[in-house]
Amino acid sequence: MHPDHDLPADLLAASVARLRDSLTPRPDPASTVSVELPQILPDGGIGEAAALEQLADALLTGAAQLQHPGFMAHMDPPAPWITWITALWTAALNQNLLHDDTGAAARAIEAQVVDWLKPFFGMDGGHLTPGSTLANLTALWAAREIGGVRRVVASEHAHVSVPKSAAILGIRYESVPADAAHRLDPAALGPLDDAALVLTAGTTAVGAVDPLDAGVDAAWRHVDAAWAGPLRLSASHRGVLDGIGGADSVAMSAHKWLFQPKESALVLFADAGRAHRALAYGSGYLARPNVGVLGSHGAAAAAGLAASLLAWGRRGMAVRIDAEIERSQQLARLVAAHPDFVLWGQPATGIVVWRPAHYDAALVRSRMRDAFVSLATVDGAQWFRSVAANPNADPERVLAAAVEALP
Template structure:
């Protein structure tokens, strides 16, 4: 119960379990391997660190709505951040990327925080390194909606949060690489007291892969896909209901299970404050506050949510 994966003698099964989990997931994304980290912020930081040390990246280029962890990582690594405008669908405008990307790691987002938007994943082919922050939408690659992530297999690295659509405890994520051996070599630190290389930002860690392995073994690929597909359908049902109500407006069709909507009239924040148990948070998109409903709870009821909002409108 107190395993240390840097000491193979004390954690032989735990090390094997983590390797098996990574080996099971990585091929779906075109990656050769990687390792577990506590969250996708650390996954993004690790990937950009590898981009700097393996490929010589000196700048980080990302959309203006990339996750805050990208700006944090750039600052920690001492790399300038170039923000690229987004289009009306909150996707990075590849036509506005810098002409010369020979010293840049370009971050493409698969599932933005506010709207679930997916950048064009085939963009920036001339970048010295391409990283995809797939913290939210990544597991769609394991579902019937895999095609929305076409192009992700050409990335050099990918961040994936397991606590979202892989249904894990909060502190569970992966960073994966197209050339995991080279990336891990650049991120590897030894120590005379260690039984294995210390790869990445963490020191020792325990059997973090255990609940994820148990989930994958219990559900299998088909069971996991069925759950993700069901939640995508849930988002679609909510979007349909919003579209049918004259008092409500839908921001756009959801592409990754995030439904963005609001009342036509009234203050969305005040309406939200009058709700309870209603599967609604808020997000600011283009300077306007919208409701944000994320399909990550299989027990959510779209009709209950919409009825609660309509009642709050009075």
């Protein structure tokens, strides 16, 4: 075997040990920048062990500690260990799902994962994408090709990837007002017979869910369920997304609430055969047409999802999602009961928006130690945003750190 592919067992063991050490909580969960690399591309290499050593500080010690008990901030879960193993396997074997020749097994796994998940959304097929930004783009591309849409209409709180997709596709974008709870106001919709209506299931800042039955006259209805889509797997919370099955397409990020490592998401279609035919490009060197935005792509997302869903089953995934909902409700209760903090509103889908009653949110956040929240501008003011996506997070610890940080 070429030495590039003959991984020394002691280096593997040392790398895994180093990884495990980096998961032990250190005082400050935020990412720190400690990258010391040569300014100019070195002519001679330092060897694999030394290169790993040099990068370890930045990649391991400098990484945001998503698994830290004080980290309740972004839509980025710590990745379960079963997905580290599949990620290592897929990186090492480097299959390409573009061709059957180089990825038949991985393609079959991707198709199976899509088949497992599609019924929860009332869709009949789809494919994986590296994120919901691309899932939204792919869905709106299909809307343009099949639905002939000439406008994209979405609430003022739609994710940036929605206007971005419209711009890429050369379609006019129109934003419509939402109510005080950040839900699209169906009364603000005009005729939609030439439009793709994008409804959001879990807005990025506050987690609001648009009325998913709005705009039935639209030429295409797409639900951006990047964040809250996984609630469909929960017997207790699936009703929050009732109506999603009436959509023409759905986007969902598995690297958010299905706890997958980046990059992992799905675009699903009510009529996937038709959508895929519209998004297919053939060429002489391809045994089958290339479907969707990506050309070459790897097996990591399909493998991680398959492993997690097999290991835990639907029920195990739902237990984890339900626990995050409970965690968000616990933080909301603690904040609501504290005189020095204000709760923006009850969390609809696991995102708690809150702030100090008498001090600037950014100032207090900068003084927080041993816990971390994100910041979001909501209704013109800055608020803390605590996304429940970390099974280790302790809401009492997060609130205590904020209390401690008050000037």
